[in-house]
Amino acid sequence: MAPEQPEKFSEVLYDLDEVVMDGLTHWQSPGWFGYFPANASFPSILGELASAGLGQQGMLWSTSPASTEIESRVLDWLVDLLGLPPEWKTTGPGGGVIQMSASDSTHTALVVARHLASRSAGIDSLVAYTSEQAHSSIEKGARVAGYQHLRLIEVDDVYAMSPPALETAMSEDLDDGLTPAFIGSAVGTTGTTAVDPVRRIGEIAKEFEVWHHVDAAYAGSAMICPEFRHLQDGVELADSYTFNPHKWMFTNFDCSVFYVRDRSPLIDTLSILPPYLRDQVSESGQVIDYRDWHVPLGRRFRALKLWFVLRSYGAEGIRHHIRQHVALARDLEQRLADDDRFELIAPTPFALVSFRHVDGNDATENLGTAINASGHSYVTPSKIGDLAFIRVSIGQTHTEHRHLDRLWSVIDRAA
Ligand SMILES: Cc1ncc(COP(=O)(O)O)c(C=O)c1O
Structure with a gap:
């Protein structure tokens, strides 16, 4: 009771x-x-506590300017620290946002891909592709985003996606009147940390004009060490990317990072502007309103713990x-x-x-x-x-x- x-x-x-x-x-x-x-760490736990105590709600830039600015700054730092393409910074055309989980980030990517592809094709015809070894969040995200077709592409003897099999599946779908819309590749699958050939998959995505999302939920943290970066060679061709500091960067759950190469399609897809969310600063176009970067409106100050961790370690x-x-x-x-x-x-x-x-x-x-x-x-x-x-x-x-x-x-x- x-x-x-x-x-x-x-x-x-x-x-x-x-x-x-x-x-x-x-x-x-x-x-x-x-x-x-x-994993977690003392600075991260303190950051979580401070965030709870400060009680910020950063849905708009104006509802918590410092939490938005720190989030953008920290995620821009990570672009440099992880050797990611510089245009993924918020100071460029792209940008990063903190989401709750890699599943949320991947779902967001699937929704943007659907939005883009459905301009010229019926939603019923859209197809998402990923490997047989991909995390179940891609299948779940595709289901939630309303994809009727998901192809699980075969893998090679080290469990990495086979590009020829991907190309064949996409060509066959086109021949059948379907519309390839999304490819999810993995740097570090859940089963065995297999690494898909990101560059080749990125080239195929360009040829077929589909969105390419890279799921590096676990392994992305390792990219802070330059010796691992060859494993995601070609990442600059990706449209979006996710990794979880809450897995292997000493930042307690929850903290997943989602990057886009170009933030315009993301914002076009998710921005809905009722009168009560309008304000002059937002309309100036000079600031980021993170409410437009994911499904939830309200958002807490998650960036603080990542900032504490990066500065303390x-x-x-x-x-x-x-x-x-x-x-x-x-x-x-x-x-x-x-x-x-x-x-x-x-x-x-x-x-x-x-x-x-x-x-x-x-x-x-x-x-x-x-x-x-x-x-x-x-x-x-x-x-x-x-x-x-x-x-x-x-x-x-x-x-x-x-x-x-x-x-x-x-x-x-x-x-
Ligand atoms: C490769 C990969 N992607 C996605 C996920 C899902 O992560 P989250 O729990 O942040 O949704 C996991 C979880 O282990 C994973 O290994």
């Missing part, structure tokens, strides 16, 4: 410790190797941690490769290691269960088709070598 009378706050906190904590999953533990990380600090996670992943990959009991099922371009037990699916599933029963380490048992495997995702803020050793000891014992 909900309390009728006010309770002491100490009692509420007591229940948080004694009742709720036991029911939580410890994503912030250094032994967390599940899914992708949703510095780019060098973030690079240091990301490189450390990648080095730990390479260490684990090597241990597995050197051991006859295991096989790697995919390359490790970032910090996710995908492996299985050579004795087959049952042995692999039993191993996953044993690791997760350890109480100190947690991994994600998964499948591609009928192939069972284990995903070890290294990216929690405080994961160190000793945590990897602890994980290895249970793998070694249970295999």
Whole structure:
């Protein structure tokens, strides 16, 4: 029963410790190797607290000028820090906006693509394309955006989208009177962090005049280290791009970044201007009103925590941690490769290691269960088709070598 009378706050906190904590999953533990990380940091938590205390509502520039300006500034910084095309800055034709999740960013891209393509074709004829390994948010976004046709394009032996298969599917659809409207490619798929050939897909998108969205939800953070940028070669051809600081940039959930190469189609698609939202500053055309950049109108000051993180760590600090996670992943990959009991099922371009037990699916599933029963380490048992495997995702803020050793000891014992 909900309390009728006010309770002491100490009692509420007591229940948080004694009742709720036991029911939580410890994503912030250094032994967390599940899914992708949703890491956090002290500056980010302070930024979240400050944002809650300041209670800003930045739907229009004028309803919170500083929160809009900081958001634009921080996302422009990230364009430079991640080596993204300079025209994606808000000072250029493009720009970035913070959304709740990569699913929201991808949904927005699908809606803009639909808006553009439906100027010359019926909505029923529009087709969206992505790979069989793409995140389910593309399928969900396409459904919500009203696409009647979604093609899941086959992948090669390292789970990256096949450009010839994409071209064939698009040509066949055109022959059948359908209209290709959207391609979603991935830099770092959820299953195994496979990397689609972004440049070739971007060229195909240009040939067919369709919107190309790049989903780098997890791997985008790694681009702060120049040595990973070749993996998204051709990104300048993309129309939009998303990555999640709330996965691997020490910024607590929620914080997903969405960039567009040109902000005009986005604003044309989403801007609706009732009288109560009009004001002189907006009409001057000199400012950004982020309400036009996504579905929600109201928006909180999410940029503050990212600003706190970037300033407190510095780019060098973030690079240091990301490189450390990648080095730990390479260490684990090597241990597995050197051991006859295991096989790697995919390359490790970032910090996710995908492996299985050579004795087959049952042995692999039993191993996953044993690791997760350890109480100190947690991994994600998964499948591609009928192939069972284990995903070890290294990216929690405080994961160190000793945590990897602890994980290895249970793998070694249970295999
Ligand atoms: C490649 C990829 N895209 C999209 C998503 C969805 O992210 P979000 O939870 O921010 O919607 C994920 C989640 O893990 C992902 O791995």
